[in-house]
Amino acid sequence: MATQDPLEDPLDDLITAAAAALALPVDPAWRPAVRAHREVTLRFARSVEEFALPDESEPAPVFRA
Amino acid sequence: MPADLAETTAAEIADFVRAGATTALAETEAALARIEKLNPGLNAFTDVTAERARDRARTIDADRAAGKPPGPLAGVPFAVKNLFDIAGLATRAGSKINRARPPAERDAALIERLEAAGAVLVGALNMGEYAYDFTGENVHDGASRNPHDTARMTGGSSGGSGGAVAGRLVPLALGSDTNGSIRVPASFCGIFGLKPTYGRLTRAGTFPFVASLDHLGPFARSVRDLALAYDAMQGPDPEDPACADRPPEPTLPALERGAYGLRMAVAGGYFRKGLFPEARDAVARVAQALGARHAVELPEAQRARAAAYVITASEGASLHLDRLRQRPNDFDPAVRDRLIAGAMIPASLVVRAQKFRRWYRAQVLRLFETVDIILAPATPCTAPRIGQETFRLDGIEMPLRPNIGIYTQPISFIGLPVVAVPIRLAPMPIGVQVIAAPWREDLALRVARSLEQAGVAAAPKP
Secondary structure (H helix, E strand, O other), X not given: OOOOOOOOOHHXXXXXXXXXXXXXXXXXXXXXXXHHHHXXXXXXXXXXXXXXXXXXXXXXXXXXX | OOOOHHHOOHHHHHHHHHHOOOOHHHHHHHHHHHHHHHHHHHOOEEEEOHHHHHHHHHHHHHHHHOOOOOOOOOOOEEEEEXXXXXXXXXXXXXXXXXXXXXXXXXXXXXXXXXXXXXXXXXXXXXXXXXXXOOOOOOOOOOOOXXXXXXXXEOOOOOHHHHHHHHOOOOOEEEEEXXXXXXXXXXXXXXXXXXXXOOOOOOOOOEOOOOOOOOEEEEEEOOHHHHHHHHHHHOOOOOOOOXXXXXXXXXXXXXXXHOOOOOOEEEEOHHHHOOOOHHHHHHHHHHHHXXXXXXXXXXXXXXXXXXXXXXXXXXXXXXXXXXXXXXXXXXXXXXXXXXXXXXHOOOXXXXXXXXXXXXXXXXXXXXXXXXXXXXXXXXXXXXXXXXXXXXXXXXXEEEEOHHHOOOOOHHHHOOOOOEEEEEEOOOOOOEEEEEEEOOOOHHHHHHHHHHHHHOOOEOOOOO
C-alpha cells in the first residue's frame, strides 16, 4: 500500500496539480502565499462542510427560468 | 446658506439650488475647487470629470431657469468608486489591467438615476484592487488616506468613497460592498454608509467581484442624504439579473418617525468577541441611546463568515481566471495570490457554502420575528495605520487584514440591509451596524436618523 511521504505535503501536491489542470502560472516565489491562502480557505470550507445539512437543502441562489 | 460651505449637506444644496439661493454650477465649481485643494493629501479621486460636471450643472441651471422642476438632488456633486462605468473612461476597478479596456459607452445605471434626480458626477474614486480589500490601499494608485489622520487607512475596498465624503470633497459618494466594503470605510472614516438589501439596487454597468454577494450603496455625512440618494436609486432593472422586481419603497417620508416602538437587540456571542474597547464602547453607546437591553445570537455567525470567505474566493477567482493566466504580474501580488488559491477550491465545498447560506438565512430571519433592529460593531477597531499588518488584542498579536471584516461578513452574507452609523470617539471615529430584516432599509434609516438627532451618531469634522 502506498503511503504518503511525511516530507511531502499533500497541499503542495494539490497546488501543483490544480495549477496544471487550470493552466494557472504559479511562480515559485508566490507559492508560500498561495499555499497560506489555500490553507485558510480550505480550513474555512471544511468548517462549513462539517455543519450537517439535510440532503434536501437547496443552495442559496435560485435560477428562475 | 451655512458659513462653512464644505459642511453643507446634499439635502441643503438641493434646497438652495431649488430656491435659487445658489446654482448647480456654483456648487460644482466649489466641489471641484475642494477636490483640487484637498485631494493631493487624501488620494481619494483617481479621475476628476470637471468638464462633464460643468456641462451637466449648466444644463440643470438652464432647465430651472426655463421652469422645469429641479430634481430632489438638484446640483449635488457626487463621485463613484472607480468600478462604476463612466461614459468615456475605462472602468479600472482599482486595477492596472483594466486600464486597457475600451472606454465605457454609457454610465452605470445608478449614476444615470442620480443624475436624473439632478445630481452632478464630478469623478471616480480610488479603491482596493478588484474590490478584494478591506484597507483602502492600492499598489497602482497609492493608498487612499483617512481625512482624520492621513497616516491611517480609510478602510476598503471603497476607500476613496470614504475619504472623499469624510474629507468634505463631496457630500455624496457611491461604493460597493461584497463583504463590508461600504461599512468598513464608513466606520474608519466616521461617516454614514448604507448597504441595502441584496438585490435592491441595480448593479448594471459596474465591474463585478462576487455576483452572489455584490451590493452597491451610498455614503454621506447625514442620514437624510443617504435616504435621498437611496430613494433616487431604487427600482427594478432587467440589466441586473439579481435586481429584485420591486417598485421603489421611498424611505424619506417616514425618516423622522423615530425609533420609538421598534424592538431593538444587540448581537451577542460572536459579535462580542475579538473587538477593541472602543468598538465595544461605541455599540454600548448606541444600545443605551436606543434602549436595547437584550442580546440576540445569530446562530453559526462564525461559520457564516467562513462560508462568505469561501464563496468570495471561489467566485472572485472564476471571474479573474483568464487575467490570472495572461497577466499575473500586473495584479497586486496580495490579490493575485488569494485569487489563485481561490481558483483551487473544490466545487463541492463551494456548493456546501451556498447551501449553508440558505440555512443561515432562515435562522436569522426567525430572529426578526421578535426584533426589528440588531446592533453590531462595524469594525473591531478604529482605523489602523497604512501598511499595518497586525494588531494586538488582549495581548495577542493577530493578523489585521483578515480580521477587519469579521463583523460585516456574516451580515452581507445573507444580504441584510445595514446603515453604518459613525460614533465620534477621540482620536478616531468608529462605526456601528444598524441591521434590519430584508427590504426594511426604512427601519435602519429611521433608527440611524434618531441616533443622529440625539447626537449619538455624527460625522465628525476632520
